[in-house]
Amino acid sequence: TTDNSGSNQFNNEVTHNTPIKVSSSTPRSEIVEDYLSAVATIYYTYTNNNTTSSIYSGSGVAVYAGGYIATNWHVISEVVVGSSGYGLQVEILLDGEYQKFNAKLLWENVNFDLAILRCDYHNIKYVKMKDRWINSDNRLKITEEGWTLGTPYDESLFGSYRSGYISWNHTRVSL
Numbered sequence: 001t002t003d004n005s006g007s008n009q010f011n012n013e014v015t016h017n018t019p020i021k022v023s024s025s026t027p028r029s030e031i032v033e034d035y036l037s038a039v040a041t042i043y044y045t046y047t048n049n050n051t052t053s054s055i056y057s058g059s060g061v062a063v064y065a066g067g068y069i070a071t072n073w074h075v076i077s078e079v080v081v082g083s084s085g086y087g088l089q090v091e092i093l094l095d096g097e098y099q100k101f102n103a104k105l106l107w108e109n110v111n112f113d114l115a116i117l118r119c120d121y122h123n124i125k126y127v128k129m130k131d132r133w134i135n136s137d138n139r140l141k142i143t144e145e146g147w148t149l150g151t152p153y154d155e156s157l158f159g160s161y162r163s164g165y166i167s168w169n170h171t172r173v174s175l
Helices: 028-038 072-083
Strands: 039-047 053-062 068-071 086-094 097-109 116-120 147-152 160-165 166-167 171-172
Touching: 028 039, 028 053, 028 086, 028 147, 039 072, 039 097, 039 166, 053 072, 053 086, 053 116, 072 086, 072 097, 072 116, 086 116, 086 147, 097 166
Parallel strands: none
Antiparallel strands: 039 053, 039 086, 053 068, 068 116, 086 097, 097 116, 147 160, 166 171
């Protein structure tokens, strides 16, 4: 793992300005492989006495050009409501190597368990998200099939794939 959290090695020029594209006939295994480059593992950082520690927190996915990452509110909530000294980092797979970059919270909605971060590295490949869950005639339906790709429970599970069905859990859509 390379840590670029304090480095100016990468500029902020955006060169990935179109989403990852796959066709409806692409096998799911190939889609998952293509989408791995848009997955981000999220860490809390805590600085105390000039020593910074990283603590695994969850995952997100790049959803727009320029380093914008969608994640769940519960993944980053401790940093937002925690004490000073906490920050966020994201780890992404670049050229076959995992690299960490600082990130900041741009938007959150506790009721929908959603948050948007922006990574200091602005060239993450991203996926196009469909607005199918709020005020949409084509919104997600309970029992509709879906799948996730992320880093659940433990950072060693980077890129885990899971299929399931949409269900409603009081305040958020879950899989």
